[in-house]
Amino acid sequence: MFSLSYVINELRRRIGRTLVTALGLAAGVGLVMGIIGVSEGLSNAQNRVLSPLGSVGTDVIVTRTVAPTTSTASTTTTLPTSGFGGGGGFAGGGGGGGFFAGRGSTGLNAADTQTLLSANSSIITDLAKLGKPGTQFTHDFFVPGTLITFPTAALADVAKVKGVQSAVGALSLQALHETGTVPTQVATVKTGGQTISTTVKPPTLTAAQRLAERTCIQTAITKEFGSATSTPAAGASGNSGTAGTGRIGGGAGGTRGGGLNFGGISSNPAIAACLTPAQKAYQQNVVVPEQTVRQVLNAPTTNTATSTYTVAGVNIANTQSGLVTTQQLTKGSWLSSNAAVAKTEVLVNTAYATQKGYKVGGSITINSVKYSIVGLVNPTLTGNTADLYFSLNYLQSISSSTGRINEVLVKVANANDVNAVAKAIKAALPGATVLTSANLADQVTGSLSNAHKLANDLGGALAVVVILAAFLIAVLLTLSSVAKRVREIGSLRAIGWSRGRVVRQIVAETAGIGILGGLIGIGVGAIICVIIGAVGPALSVTSSGLTVGASAVSGLIGQSTTSAVSTTVHLTAPIHLLTILIAFAGALIGGLIAGAAGGWRAARLAPASALRDLG
Amino acid sequence: MTVTTTMSATPTDGSGALYELTGITRSYSKGSVTVSALRGIDLAINSGEMVSLEGPSGSGKSTLLQLLGALDTPSTGTIRFAGRNLEHESDAELTELRSGEIGFIFQQFNLIPTLSATENVEIALIPRERSRERRQARAIELLTQVGLAHRLDHLPSRLSGGEQQRVAIARALAKAPRVVIADEPTGNLDTATATEIMGLLHELHEREGVTVIIATHDEEIATQTTRRIKLRDGSIISDERIS
Ligand SMILES: Nc1ncnc2c1ncn2[C@@H]1O[C@H](COP(=O)(O)OP(=O)(O)OP(=O)(O)O)[C@@H](O)[C@H]1O
Ligand SMILES: [Mg+2]
Numbered sequence: 056m057f058s059l060s061y062v063i064n065e066l067r068r069r070i071g072r073t074l075v076t077a078l079g080l081a082a083g084v085g086l087v088m089g090i091i092g093v094s095e096g097l098s099n100a101q102n103r104v105l106s107p108l109g110s111v112g113t114d115v116i117v118t119r120t121v122a123p124t125t126s127t128a129s130t131t132t133t134l135p136t137s138g139f140g141g142g143g144g145f146a147g148g149g150g151g152g153g154f155f156a157g158r159g160s161t162g163l164n165a166a167d168t169q170t171l172l173s174a175n176s177s178i179i180t181d182l183a184k185l186g187k188p189g190t191q192f193t194h195d196f197f198v199p200g201t202l203i204t205f206p207t208a209a210l211a212d213v214a215k216v217k218g219v220q221s222a223v224g225a226l227s228l229q230a231l232h233e234t235g236t237v238p239t240q241v242a243t244v245k246t247g248g249q250t251i252s253t254t255v256k257p258p259t260l261t262a263a264q265r266l267a268e269r270t271c272i273q274t275a276i277t278k279e280f281g282s283a284t285s286t287p288a289a290g291a292s293g294n295s296g297t298a299g300t301g302r303i304g305g306g307a308g309g310t311r312g313g314g315l316n317f318g319g320i321s322s323n324p325a326i327a328a329c330l331t332p333a334q335k336a337y338q339q340n341v342v343v344p345e346q347t348v349r350q351v352l353n354a355p356t357t358n359t360a361t362s363t364y365t366v367a368g369v370n371i372a373n374t375q376s377g378l379v380t381t382q383q384l385t386k387g388s389w390l391s392s393n394a395a396v397a398k399t400e401v402l403v404n405t406a407y408a409t410q411k412g413y414k415v416g417g418s419i420t421i422n423s424v425k426y427s428i429v430g431l432v433n434p435t436l437t438g439n440t441a442d443l444y445f446s447l448n449y450l451q452s453i454s455s456s457t458g459r460i461n462e463v464l465v466k467v468a469n470a471n472d473v474n475a476v477a478k479a480i481k482a483a484l485p486g487a488t489v490l491t492s493a494n495l496a497d498q499v500t501g502s503l504s505n506a507h508k509l510a511n512d513l514g515g516a517l518a519v520v521v522i523l524a525a526f527l528i529a530v531l532l533t534l535s536s537v538a539k540r541v542r543e544i545g546s547l548r549a550i551g552w553s554r555g556r557v558v559r560q561i562v563a564e565t566a567g568i569g570i571l572g573g574l575i576g577i578g579v580g581a582i583i584c585v586i587i588g589a590v591g592p593a594l595s596v597t598s599s600g601l602t603v604g605a606s607a608v609s610g611l612i613g614q615s616t617t618s619a620v621s622t623t624v625h626l627t628a629p630i631h632l633l634t635i636l637i638a639f640a641g642a643l644i645g646g647l648i649a650g651a652a653g654g655w656r657a658a659r660l661a662p663a664s665a666l667r668d669l670g
Numbered sequence: 671m672t673v674t675t676t677m678s679a680t681p682t683d684g685s686g687a688l689y690e691l692t693g694i695t696r697s698y699s700k701g702s703v704t705v706s707a708l709r710g711i712d713l714a715i716n717s718g719e720m721v722s723l724e725g726p727s728g729s730g731k732s733t734l735l736q737l738l739g740a741l742d743t744p745s746t747g748t749i750r751f752a753g754r755n756l757e758h759e760s761d762a763e764l765t766e767l768r769s770g771e772i773g774f775i776f777q778q779f780n781l782i783p784t785l786s787a788t789e790n791v792e793i794a795l796i797p798r799e800r801s802r803e804r805r806q807a808r809a810i811e812l813l814t815q816v817g818l819a820h821r822l823d824h825l826p827s828r829l830s831g832g833e834q835q836r837v838a839i840a841r842a843l844a845k846a847p848r849v850v851i852a853d854e855p856t857g858n859l860d861t862a863t864a865t866e867i868m869g870l871l872h873e874l875h876e877r878e879g880v881t882v883i884i885a886t887h888d889e890e891i892a893t894q895t896t897r898r899i900k901l902r903d904g905s906i907i908s909d910e911r912i913s
Contacts, residue, residue: 058796060789061782068825069782229730284710546780549741550794550841551769553762660769662741666853 057559066567068538073568076532078643080572081579083525084638088580091585092516092628094511102625113223113376114473117213117463119203151244195421197228197454198364202461209484212383213463218476220468224460225378226368226450227441230421233361253664255367264331271329271652278325279362364407365440368447368460371397376464379434379444387415387430391447397446401426405433416579419443420617422453522641529572529649533565539654544657545665554658561657569646573639585629591625676680687750688849688881689715689738694747696733696904707733709904711747715860715883715897717848725901731885732853734901737774738883739851740764741882752848769797773842773880775852779834781826787813787837788822794844812840816870832863839870849881850874856891868894 068071073610118402146537204226213222286310367378374381381389392396397600408431413419417428427443434440451457467476483491537544547557673682694711697704704729707730711750715721715738723731736742740756749756752771756764773794774780781790791809792802799805813822816836826834835855842850852871856864868891885894893912900908 058793061793064789198742250814542778542780543782546774546776546782547793548765549739549768549774549780549799551765551845553765553769553797554794556797663736665741665774666736666776 056565057556059563061560062563062567065564066318066571072532072536073571076529076565076568076649077572077575077642079528079532079574080525083522083528083645084573084576085579085583086521087518087641088576088630088634088638089583089587089628090514090521091631092580092584093626094514095629095631096627099629109110113464113481114467114470114491115465115477117209117222117465117484118461118488118490119205119486138344189235193232196231196233197450197456198231199226199228199454199456199461200229200618204456204459204461207458209460210463212484213465213480214390216479218468218472218479219465221376221378221466223370223373223464223466224447225370225464226447226456226460227462228366228368228450228454228456230364230366230443231361232364235360257348260331268329268331268376272326274327302660347661348401349539366445366450367441367448368400368441369444370387370447378441378462378464379432383432383434384543385431385433387519388426389430390444391429394446394448398428398449400429401445402430402432402444403428404440404442405407405431439552467628484593492553492569522645526648527646529565529568529645532654533649533653534656537561537656540657541664544660545662545667546663549665550658558654561654563648565646565650565653567641567646568649569643570639572646575637576638576642580634581630584630587626587628591627593625686778687714688717688719688752689713690748690750691737692748694734694737694749696730696737696742696743696745707904708737711904711906712907714911715881717881718875718879719880719897720895721873721884721897721899722895722897723883724889724892726886727887730863730903730904731901733904734793735851735853735883735885737776738849742766756863764866764904765797768778769794770845771848772860773845773847773850774844775835775838775855776855777852777857779826779831779858781837781841783826786823786825787829787840789835790826791841791844794841798845802823808838810843813837815843816840830863831859832866835867835871837860839867839895841872843878846852846878847880849883852882854885854887856886858886864888864891867881 064167210222210224213219325515369377369379370393371394374389378404384402390400390402401419403411403419408414408428413428415428415431419426419428420572432444445453447460451459465476465480467473476487477491481487544557547560550553687805691711691713694708695706696708697706698812699705700727711734723734724732733742737744740751740759743757751767754767756767757769770776782793785793788806788809791812792805795805795808799808810819810822813819813836816839818833818836818840821833821837824833829837829862835858838855842852848870855871856867859867871882871884874880882895884891886892895912897911899906899907
């Protein structure tokens with residue numbers, strides 16, 4: 056085919072040309088290796104950052120959140136007293152099953168609104184129990200924020216959806232750390248107000264009844280004031296059928312409503328006597344809440360100062376999926392698998408620990424209970440990152456959420472089905488907020504995201520340009536070499552070498568250069584990747600995430616929480632066997648292309664050129 | 671004149687004419703300018719002849735040798751080599767002819783600079799002989815014949831002009847050709863060395879019976895051949911045999 060010893064001698068004895076061409080290819084493929092490495096490094100960094108869903112076995116998060124715009128926000132409202140005793144209060148109430156009961160409505164229905172307010176209202180109800188009025192208090196309240204809790208039974212609903220491999224419940228709460236003066240009576244807190252309207256239509260009066268009533272009232276008025284009024288108030292009330300618009304939790308409004316009318320009428324026994332029995336019965340019903348409202352009127356407001364942090368519950372029995380997993384443990388150990396021990400333990404987010412100076416082995420006291428810090432965790436950026444992680448069961452018990460969760464972490468059987476399963480869950484559970492890692496990835500911004508985009512967009516183009524430049528250099532050098540060897544090639548043809556043999560000889564030579572270039576290039580690429588890894592440019596990532604206590608509750612409670620979370624990842628440029636093979640193949644292909652060009656040129660040389668006087 | 675071609679496999683026709691050229695012209699055109707290098711050559715060369723081509727520079731000696739060596743084709747006219755009309759031969763067939771029947775010796779030696787003396791000789795055997803050992807043995811044998819047994823592994827750059835031309839002669843002989851074509855083989859050599867080289871060609875001609883065609887400026891050289899052909903402006907102006 057070709058003479059191997061000729062090839063070897065040619066490459067060896069023209070080492071200058073061989074090396075220049077080989078180094079050109081080596082630089083090209085080495086750079087490509089670096090580009091592949093950086094691109095993959097960026098992917099890895101992004102994956103690591105986005106892994107709460109990906110790497111900890113969660114593909115989809117199901118929650119029920121409040122839409123951030125609530126028209127009822129920031130209204131000073133006096134809430135009923137012990138009637139809504141924290142989470143427990145609504146659990147049994149009509150609004151308790153709001154999450155999945157509200158099928159068909161995607162918005163927040165009245166029951167949910169009530170549930171949310173009630174759940175977040177434990178602050179107020181508990182305030183009076185904090186100490187003697189006027190004394191200083193410090194207390195931490197756990198509220199679900201925008202993530203409405205729902206019974207753990209919902210897990211079964213999610214698990215039933217086709218394609219779901221497993222569904223794990225989690226509880227993420229916002230903790231309000233309050234300090235202030237214990238109020239003398241009942242605290243007033245800025246929180247969402249809402250109006251509950253009750254419309255009761257009294258039975259329509261028959262013509263005879265109306266006539267009798269009117270006559271009776273007119274008689275009474277004439278007796279009282281000495282003149283006849285053409286349109287008595289009670290008559291209008293009776294015609295419209297609107298009786299009693301009471302504002303529960305808004306006592307002032309209640310007294311200004313229909314009740315006042317009836318109050319006016321009922322204060323006159325003579326007129327009251329004219330009413331039909333049904334109207335009388337209704338009137339009594341309205342009077343009762345009015346009394347309740349009066350009790351809470353004129354409540355003093357407290358001067359509480361509030362700071363927030365987030366807490367979450369992790370299932371101590373399942374360390375492999377949940378809001379945080381053992382893979383994300385950076386220091387110390389996991390919560391004890393013994394529930395009795397676990398309730399005295401807490402895991403702290405590394406960032407929060409740094410900020411607060413918490414260390415493994417230290418302790419945190421919350422509401423007079425001392426928790427030992429057993430480990431530091433580095434929960435991944437997107438999704439729910441809490442500052443403190445407790446045992447789920449224990450957190451449920453201290454936040455009056457026994458048997459309740461506010462997140463379902465779903466693992467999908469087949470990774471390709473994530474979007475389909477997310478859709479199915481959304482269809483099966485109307486009103487649920489369903490988030491996939493792709494949704495979360497969209498929320499990621501910052502230099503990593505930019506760099507990754509850049510690597511995707513430009514890296515490929517850059518690699519192509521670099522490799523083409525290397526190929527072009529190899530081709531040009533080979534053509535110039537062929538041009539210098541015109542007499543030699545002509546002589547080979549003259550002594551009986553065929554065109555094909557000459558071409559093969561040249562291609563074999565450049566292939567040899569390609570192999571050499573590939574070997575050097577792998578070394579160059581490895582050095583580039585090692586240097587990138589050693590220098591490790593820092594990339595920052597910012598995610599808006601799904602932080603507990605986000606906008607809506609901030610609005611409701613009048614606080615702002617920073618929901619964006621930033622983290623820094625160091626860039627590495629990994630090398631794989633495949634990258635090495637790609638680099639080697641690239642250089643070899645470059646050599647073959649150069650050989651093809653040189654061979655094509657040589658094939659066109661006439662054998663007679665052996666005799667030409669080219670000096 | 672008797673012909674003894676011991677190594678040739680191709681049968682010759684009965685007439686003994688190795689080459690028959692009729693009405694050969696060869697012109698080169700460069701743009702609008704056309705140069706007629708050969709203008710109507712009729713020539714027959716028999717096997718075993720030792721022919722010299724003389725003529726001033728540009729008279730067409732090299733052009734004629736290229737045609738005889740199947741490196742080039744004439745503009746008009748036909749060339750018959752050992753009864754074959756080269757006009758009808760493909761590039762592959764001409765290559766085959768060159769690899770087996772025709773040996774070349776150049777003024778500039780034209781050795782492969784990166785190969786040793788032995789390897790340069792071997793190169794010519796590659797198209798015909800697959801065994802590397804046999805190629806090597808043959809190369810060493812030929813180099814020994816031309817007196818270079820002590821220079822086998824030398825690169826051309828480390829050989830004198832005369833030694834390089836000896837390597838070139840060995841390379842031309844490697845395939846046991848029927849004809850050796852030499853274009854000014856002593857043009858780059860001093861007189862003493864030129865005499866040595868001519869001696870080798872004489873020996874080759876006499877011992878192996880190989881047909882030798884030499885283009886030269888040098889009358890000394892021409893007088894050593896059996897037939898002197900003189901060219902001028904692309905035409906043969908004299909053709910004399912020396913007995
Ligand atoms: N490839 C070519 N292209 C154009 N013209 C050519 C070519 N080869 C030869 N010629 C021209 O043909 C004519 C004959 O050239 P040739 O080389 O045959 O002469 P020569 O007798 O060998 O001369 P020299 O003694 O200088 O070698 C010259 O005029 C030369 O310029
Ligand atoms: Mg010439």
